[in-house]
Amino acid sequence: QVQLQQSGPGLVKPSQTLSLTCAISGDSVSSNSAAWNWIRQSPSRGLEWLGRTYYRSKWYNQYAESVKSRITINPDTSKNQFSLQLNSVTPQDTAMYYCARDRTGWPLDYWGQGTLVAVSS
Amino acid sequence: AIQMTQSPSSLSASVGDRVTITCRASQGITKDLAWYQQKPGTAPELLIYDASTLQSGVPSRFSGSGFGTDFTLTISSLQPEDFATYYCLQDYNNPFTFGQGTKVEIK
Numbered sequence: 001q002v003q004l005q006q007s008g009p010g011l012v013k014p015s016q017t018l019s020l021t022c023a024i025s026g027d028s029v030s031s032n033s034a035a036w037n038w039i040r041q042s043p044s045r046g047l048e049w050l051g052r053t054y055y056r057s058k059w060y061n062q063y064a065e066s067v068k069s070r071i072t073i074n075p076d077t078s079k080n081q082f083s084l085q086l087n088s089v090t091p092q093d094t095a096m097y098y099c100a101r102d103r104t105g106w107p108l109d110y111w112g113q114g115t116l117v118a119v120s121s
Numbered sequence: 122a123i124q125m126t127q128s129p130s131s132l133s134a135s136v137g138d139r140v141t142i143t144c145r146a147s148q149g150i151t152k153d154l155a156w157y158q159q160k161p162g163t164a165p166e167l168l169i170y171d172a173s174t175l176q177s178g179v180p181s182r183f184s185g186s187g188f189g190t191d192f193t194l195t196i197s198s199l200q201p202e203d204f205a206t207y208y209c210l211q212d213y214n215n216p217f218t219f220g221q222g223t224k225v226e227i228k
Contacts, residue, residue: 037217046219046221046222047165047208047210047219047222048219049216049217049218049219062215062216064216065122065216098164100164102212102217106170107153107155107167107170107210107212107217108155108165108167108210108212108217109167109170109176111164111165111166112164113164114163114164
């Protein structure tokens with residue numbers, strides 16, 4: 001059974017960096033058939049896919065255009081986890097953030113529990 | 122990016138009712154459409170993928186259909202635990218995009 005456990009602060013100051021981690025159990029961040037995603041949800045934007053990282057003989061990243069200049073998703077193979085960094089945050093980045101897995105031929109199937117992040121001074 | 126238009130945005134129904142939710146893609150996505158159920162305070166849960174394949178453990182009262190641009194989620198007989206918000210997701214290409222959601226409320 002795959003489980004994704006999120007961690008990270010729930011409050012970030014404007015202009016600073018939002019950092020979250022998603023620890024994986026029951027699968028591997030280096031899997032050749034899985035990809036590891038970050039999604040956020042807010043009343044104004046709904047569910048918004050932010051990006052993903054995956055391994056297919058080498059590491060790849062894909063990011064949403066809306067955050068491409070500010071986002072980094074990194075795998076950590078030593079801890080079997082992956083992280084989200086979103087730079088230069090504004091109050092518009094306030095949202096519930098989720099990590100999730102997708103696999104070749106399947107959509108997002110396992111999700112983390114969510115982390116509510118508020119951007120406020 | 123492919124836009125997903127979901128309707129209605131909300132509906133009121135009674136236990137036992139048949140409920141239909143639709144999702145339209147702005148371009149063809151073959152069968153790469155999934156449906157999720159979300160209850161307050163929890164992450165979305167996968168119900169259906171590939172437009173019509175039921176995820177393991179999901180009750181058979183849920184069904185999906187469609188191909189190309191038009192898709193439907195049907196709940197054949199609404200149960201008390203089905204009152205929730207439902208979302209469609211296209212995973213045909215990047216960026217993955219979601220519908221705006223349909224909130225199913227008790228009549």
